[in-house]
Amino acid sequence: MSSMDLRLDTSGDYYARKFQPTKREDTLILNMGPQHPSTHGVLRILLEIEGEYILRADPVLGYVHRMHEKMGEVMSYPQYYPNPPRTDYLHALAWNWAHVAAVERLMGIEVPERAEYIRVITCELNRITSHLLWWGAYLLDLGAFTPIMYSFDDRERIQDILQRITGSRLTYCYYRFGGVSDDIDDRFVEDTRRHCAVMKERFKMFKSLVTDNFILRKRVEEIGEIPLETCRKYGATGPVLRGSGKAYDVRRAEPYSVYDRFDFNIPAYDTCDAMGRYLVRMDEMQESIKIIEQALDTLPEGDYIHPKAPKRPKPPVGDIYFALEGARGKIGIHLVSDGGKSPYRIKLRAPGYSNLSLFSEVAQGTLISDAVSILGSLDLVIPEIDR
Amino acid sequence: MIEAIEAIPAQFIVIFVGFLAILAFVGLNAVLLVYLERKIAGFIHRRPGPYEVGPHGILQPIADGLKLVGKQIFTPTGADSYLFWLAPMISIAPALVCFIAIPFGPHLQIINTNVGLILILAFTGINVLALCIAGWTSQNKYSLLGAARDISQSVAYEIPLLITVLSVVFMTGTFNLFDIAAGQGAWPWQWYIVYQPLAFVLFFICVLAETNRAPFDLPEAESELTAGFHTEYSGMGFAMFFLAEYAYMVVASCIVAILFLGGFQGPIAPGVWWFLAKVYIVLLVMIWIRWTFPRVRFDQLLNICWKWLIPLAVLNLLITLAVIAL
Amino acid sequence: MIKTLRETIGGLWSLLVGMKITAINFKSPEITVHYPRQVVPDLEGFRGHIELVPKEDDPFKSKCTACSNCVRICPTSCISMKAAKPKKKEAPAAEAEGSQEPAAKKPKAKPEPVLFELNFNYCSLCGLCVQSCPTNALRFSDDVYLAGFTRQEFVFDLLARLQNQAQKKEQ
Numbered sequence: 001m002s003s004m005d006l007r008l009d010t011s012g013d014y015y016a017r018k019f020q021p022t023k024r025e026d027t028l029i030l031n032m033g034p035q036h037p038s039t040h041g042v043l044r045i046l047l048e049i050e051g052e053y054i055l056r057a058d059p060v061l062g063y064v065h066r067m068h069e070k071m072g073e074v075m076s077y078p079q080y081y082p083n084p085p086r087t088d089y090l091h092a093l094a095w096n097w098a099h100v101a102a103v104e105r106l107m108g109i110e111v112p113e114r115a116e117y118i119r120v121i122t123c124e125l126n127r128i129t130s131h132l133l134w135w136g137a138y139l140l141d142l143g144a145f146t147p148i149m150y151s152f153d154d155r156e157r158i159q160d161i162l163q164r165i166t167g168s169r170l171t172y173c174y175y176r177f178g179g180v181s182d183d184i185d186d187r188f189v190e191d192t193r194r195h196c197a198v199m200k201e202r203f204k205m206f207k208s209l210v211t212d213n214f215i216l217r218k219r220v221e222e223i224g225e226i227p228l229e230t231c232r233k234y235g236a237t238g239p240v241l242r243g244s245g246k247a248y249d250v251r252r253a254e255p256y257s258v259y260d261r262f263d264f265n266i267p268a269y270d271t272c273d274a275m276g277r278y279l280v281r282m283d284e285m286q287e288s289i290k291i292i293e294q295a296l297d298t299l300p301e302g303d304y305i306h307p308k309a310p311k312r313p314k315p316p317v318g319d320i321y322f323a324l325e326g327a328r329g330k331i332g333i334h335l336v337s338d339g340g341k342s343p344y345r346i347k348l349r350a351p352g353y354s355n356l357s358l359f360s361e362v363a364q365g366t367l368i369s370d371a372v373s374i375l376g377s378l379d380l381v382i383p384e385i386d387r
Numbered sequence: 388m389i390e391a392i393e394a395i396p397a398q399f400i401v402i403f404v405g406f407l408a409i410l411a412f413v414g415l416n417a418v419l420l421v422y423l424e425r426k427i428a429g430f431i432h433r434r435p436g437p438y439e440v441g442p443h444g445i446l447q448p449i450a451d452g453l454k455l456v457g458k459q460i461f462t463p464t465g466a467d468s469y470l471f472w473l474a475p476m477i478s479i480a481p482a483l484v485c486f487i488a489i490p491f492g493p494h495l496q497i498i499n500t501n502v503g504l505i506l507i508l509a510f511t512g513i514n515v516l517a518l519c520i521a522g523w524t525s526q527n528k529y530s531l532l533g534a535a536r537d538i539s540q541s542v543a544y545e546i547p548l549l550i551t552v553l554s555v556v557f558m559t560g561t562f563n564l565f566d567i568a569a570g571q572g573a574w575p576w577q578w579y580i581v582y583q584p585l586a587f588v589l590f591f592i593c594v595l596a597e598t599n600r601a602p603f604d605l606p607e608a609e610s611e612l613t614a615g616f617h618t619e620y621s622g623m624g625f626a627m628f629f630l631a632e633y634a635y636m637v638v639a640s641c642i643v644a645i646l647f648l649g650g651f652q653g654p655i656a657p658g659v660w661w662f663l664a665k666v667y668i669v670l671l672v673m674i675w676i677r678w679t680f681p682r683v684r685f686d687q688l689l690n691i692c693w694k695w696l697i698p699l700a701v702l703n704l705l706i707t708l709a710v711i712a713l
Numbered sequence: 714m715i716k717t718l719r720e721t722i723g724g725l726w727s728l729l730v731g732m733k734i735t736a737i738n739f740k741s742p743e744i745t746v747h748y749p750r751q752v753v754p755d756l757e758g759f760r761g762h763i764e765l766v767p768k769e770d771d772p773f774k775s776k777c778t779a780c781s782n783c784v785r786i787c788p789t790s791c792i793s794m795k796a797a798k799p800k801k802k803e804a805p806a807a808e809a810e811g812s813q814e815p816a817a818k819k820p821k822a823k824p825e826p827v828l829f830e831l832n833f834n835y836c837s838l839c840g841l842c843v844q845s846c847p848t849n850a851l852r853f854s855d856d857v858y859l860a861g862f863t864r865q866e867f868v869f870d871l872l873a874r875l876q877n878q879a880q881k882k883e884q
Contacts, residue, residue: 019808030528038610052532052685079788141610143601143682146735149432153744160755167760167853173839181844209679209734214724215602216681311845368532369684372611417747431735680728680733680822 015060019046027055034063038141038372042380046358047371054371057363059356065386072346076101077313080346082173084333088350088384090130092172093123095348096327100175102258102322102333106315107177112302114302115179116258121192121295122174124160124288127201129155130327131281138278138376139210142219149211154195154202161191178309189296196289203286211282220274224362224374227272234361235354239284240327240378243277245270250325262294274377281379314341328379352378352385391696402487405497409486417633421448424674430513431678458622460478464528466619470524475627478517481510482634489641490565492651492659503564507642507647508545511597511635515541518606521628522616534687537606540596548593550700551586554707555579555646568650570633573657578649585703587647589696591669594639596688601677632707708709753857761854762833763792763842765875772879775872776850779824782843783851791835792842795828825871833867 019029030047033039042063048056068087072080073150084099087090097119104111132155136148159169165182166174174181210216226236228244239247247268251259269276315337323332329351338344355378363371391613422437422445429436437444443514462468488503490496500506515538522534558579559567571578596603607615617628644650653661683691746753765775779796843851861867 028528028531030827037613051535071409075788076786078786078841081841082788082837087835121724139681143604143608143610144680145428146431146678146738149434150738153433167758167840168838171837173837176844181840205734208727208730210681210731213680213731214727215683217724218687219684365683368684369608369611430739430743433741433743435737435743435747438747458814675732675735675739679731 015044015046015058019048019056019058024055026050032371034060036320038375039261039382040137040380042386043356043375043380045371045375047368049368052367052369054363054366054368057360061353061356061382062386064111064383066383068387069185069346069348072343074108075344076341077177077315077343078311080343081176082171084348085171085173086383087324087350087387088328088331088336088352088381089171090133090381091126091327092170092221093119093126093174093216094167094324094331096172096175097123097328098322098324098331098333100177101324102320103177103313103315105322106318106335106337107310107313109178109309110306111178111257111312112303112306113258113300114183115304115306117295117299118184118304119175120181120259120262121184121292121299122162122166122172122180122259124292125158125192126172127288127327128285129158129162130151131285134281134379135206135210138379139216141372141376142216144210144216147206150206150209154199157195157198161188161195164188164191175307176305177313179303179305181305183304189299192265192292193296198291199285199289203282206282209348211278217275219369219373220278220377221271223274223370224377225272226358226362226368230358230361234357236329236358237351237354238326239277239280240329240355240358242266242268242280243274244272250323250330256322256324259291260290261298264294265292268318272376277377277379291345298338312341314339323349326351326383328381329355348387350384350387352380352382356380356385398577399492401497405487406483409483409497410526411589412486413483413630413634413637416637417630417650418448419669420633420636420674421451423671426675427674431675437668452626455548455622455626460623461619461621463619465526467524470520471619472624474517474521474524475624475631476517477501477520478514478631479627479634481513482631482638484510485634485638488564489638490568490645490650491662493569493657495659496565499563499565501561502563502564504556504567504642507564507638508549508552511638512545514539514631514635516567517631518616521620522606525616525619527619529614530613530616530618533606533608533612533618536608536612537599538618540556540599540603540605540688543689544561544593544596544696547589547692547700548597550697550704551593552646554586554700554704555583557704557707557711558582564645564650568645568652571649571652573649573652573654575649578652580647583647583703583707586707587643589700589703590646591643591695592691593658595617595673595676596692598639598673600636602680602682603688604682605688608682611683636670636673640666640673643669756855756857759853759857760838760840761856761859762831762836762838762869763851763871764774764854764878765829765871766850766852767875767879772882773876775826775829775875776848777826777829778848778850779826780847782845782847786841786845788839788841789835789837791832792827792828793830793832796824797827810830829871831869831871833869834864 016029016031027048027050030049031044032047033044034042039045042058044059044063046060047054071083075083077146080099081096084095088095103109107263132151136151139147162172163169165184165188166172168174198331224245227241228246230236231241231244231246237248245268247266249266250256252266264287265283267280267287269279317337318335318337319334321332321334323330325331330349332349334347335343336345359375359378362374366374425447426436426444439448440446440450446543462471487497488500488506490499513563518537519534522530522537525591527532555567559570561567599606605615607617609615612618617625620628644662648665649661649663651657651659651662656672765777768774768776779794781794784790784792790852815844823828843853
């Protein structure tokens with residue numbers, strides 16, 4: 001924010017100038033971000049406000065564009081392993097999985113059953129950490145400091161569990177073409193089981209501390225209503241779509257891996273508001289725990305990576321689109337191969353991009369505080385959107 | 388020389404010495420409260436809180452203070468620098484005056500005035516002006532929004548605050564804080580909180596809102612307005628706002644303690660210690676609340692005031708009057 | 714009206730419940746680690762930067778056969794290696810020790826690295842180099858508390874590191 005007279009200032013950047021022309025003179029143009037506590041990093045939103053009411057909102061993207069798609073074209077298939085997890089660092093394993101599975105499907109690599117189970121378990125653990133972080137950060141946006149500390153407690157413990165087998169705590173690079181890089185051991189199984197039991201108790205505490213809290217309910221109920229039609233229009237997926245009443249989950253709609261063997265619910269709330277999205281995520285964590293426990297009970301023996309998995313794959317000419325359910329929605333990878341050692345083109349579908357697109361429509365006419373609440377309820381990870 | 392000193396009325400000397408004592412008291416309180424706030428937040432979060440500077444981090448607030456003193460004084464471009472730097476001073480000065488009328492103990496009060504309560508309520512109102520000036524002169528839209536929020540919040544919450552105070556005043560028939568405290572007994576069941584429980588709750592909520600404490604910390608809501616009215620302040624400017632905020636918290640807790648918790652009265656030996664203990668219990672509850680709840684929204688805040696607090700306060704006043712009349 | 718009242722009273726009750734939970738947590742013991750005085754006990758699985766694994770019989774020599782698989786697979790090209798046949802390099806050292814040994818080794822001379830540098834600034838810790846190594850000559854170090862002031866400090870000469878480790882072990 002340079003000066004009060006941004007309106008008369010012609011020196012602003014492209015987006016500011018483009019946003020500027022307006023018929024009204026009694027409004028304020030406010031730059032929320034790229035450095036703002038509630039835009040979580042580097043999202044910039046141009047707001048035209050009248051008092052505290054938002055007349056127009058326009059997200060500006062691209063502050064953390066790292067050319068992940070282009071990098072895919074110049075790197076060989078295995079070299080691209082570390083990249084997809086770095087787009088969405090909160091649910092890194094889902095991206096890792098999307099990339100690995102796309103290549104596997106294109107080449108017809110068989111994945112041993114045990115590896116599939118390990119993938120399900122670790123991916124669901126990662127989903128819980130992602131939702132826990134969202135939960136803490138969302139409440140931070142709403143002004144409550146304490147919950148993020150409690151959610152980090154549990155999150156760190158899950159990361160400890162994952163660190164032992166994946167070697168990382170955040171940007172996992174664990175799945176390989178044809179399996180996973182390391183086998184899980186008894187201690188992992190035991191730790192996970194124990195932590196699942198702990199989490200069930202913690203969810204009760206989270207519920208009575210936060211979900212039932214009167215002030216919180218007033219901040220999220222009937223705020224940021226996204227009709228199903230709007231979700232369809234913008235291609236919103238994940239908890240945003242399920243919070244609008246459509247129980248669409250890639251794990252159930254187009255079952256990949258071994259998800260069809262587990263019994264879990266797809267939580268959906270037709271209130272369409274921030275509370276709906278909040279509850280979807282809170283329920284999803286519990287469903288994830290259910291999946292993990294079932295997978296641990298039925299964990300088969302066998303290889304953790306296919307013994308004949310190619311070290312340097314060269315997929316045949318062709319293309320493949322593979323989608324799976326990430327913590328933020330449908331993660332898709334479109335991969336085109338020209339038969340070479342690196343892809344001809346790789347396209348990443350980031351669910352956050354579609355979910356953010358809703359924002360300008362939904363934020364119109366709301367208060368700044370509500371805009372913060374809506375933005376938080378979309379659970380955006382900006383590096384994923386910018387890629 | 389001695390004659391010259393003798394010529395000064397004793398009252399002035401008392402005020403002068405008292406003022407110095409107040410400065411020390413406010414400073415010490417701020418240091419202690421910063422430490423307590425961070426330590427309590429730490430324990431609620433199940434972490435140690437400040438731990439590195441001094442044993443158990445006792446010297447942390449002093450280190451923070453030194454850091455703030457050492458920082459560059461920075462005025463934003465285009466800001467009216469006189470008003471910009473006047474604002475923190477306007478914020479802190481009335482807070483100091485408020486302590487003059489507070490009876491800390493049976494014999495420890497700088498001025499025993501009949502309008503003590505009015506004096507405090509009047510001077511705390513000046514703080515709004517300071518925040519308004521700070522927000523306006525900062526040349527920052529977030530500051531401006533913060534100031535706008537603060538004005539509507541403070542103005543709205545003065546009303547239920549005054550009405551609840553009135554219901555106690557009608558019971559005691561005096562604005563003299565010493566008399567109000569002295570009118571209550573030594574034991575908890577003789578305090579006005581028992582006679583006026585609703586007034587106590589209402590007053591406490593109003594105090595939270597007036598001192599901009601969570602969950603009513605909208606003027607500085609950092610997830611919405613970065614830091615609200617003090618976004619552009621650094622160094623001592625920020626430190627003075629900070630000091631003022633804690634000073635107002637202490638003043639407000641003193642009033643709560645005097646009006647509802649018996650002031651310096653207490654079992655066995657009434658005195659300063661009872662008063663300070665009560666003030667700190669109120670402060671601890673304020674800190675506890677801050678680290679538990681999310682922030683309310685701006686329109687909800689005003690709705691609470693106009694739709695709940697004011698009608699309830701009026702109702703409480705009417706009941707009080709009816710009981711007194713009977 | 715009654716509904717609003719009931720909702721409000723329920724809401725106020727929920728606030729008290731919240732305060733009770735924070736009070737319970739206030740009394741509970743800390744869960745954090747006082748870092749400089751305590752350290753995290755269990756770091757199993759931690760992946761630091763890579764280092765060379767010494768041969769079982771000779772801790773000064775690495776298992777590396779300079780196949781440069783790791784150099785090729787590294788997504789960020791942060792490993793640089795120069796390979797050489799051992800006879801050239803070992804000749805002066807061998808003279809000092811005695812002339813018998815090099816003569817015995819010469820026939821089965823395998824290439825070995827004379828320079829093995831890791832530019833940790835660019836490493837993304839994916840572990841592909843470790844997995845691609847045919848002789849298991851690479852492993853992850855476990856130095857969690859790695860820190861430095863300049864970029865140069867993170868360009869590691871892994872052969873020198875191996876020598877240091879071997880010397881420390883001997884002492």
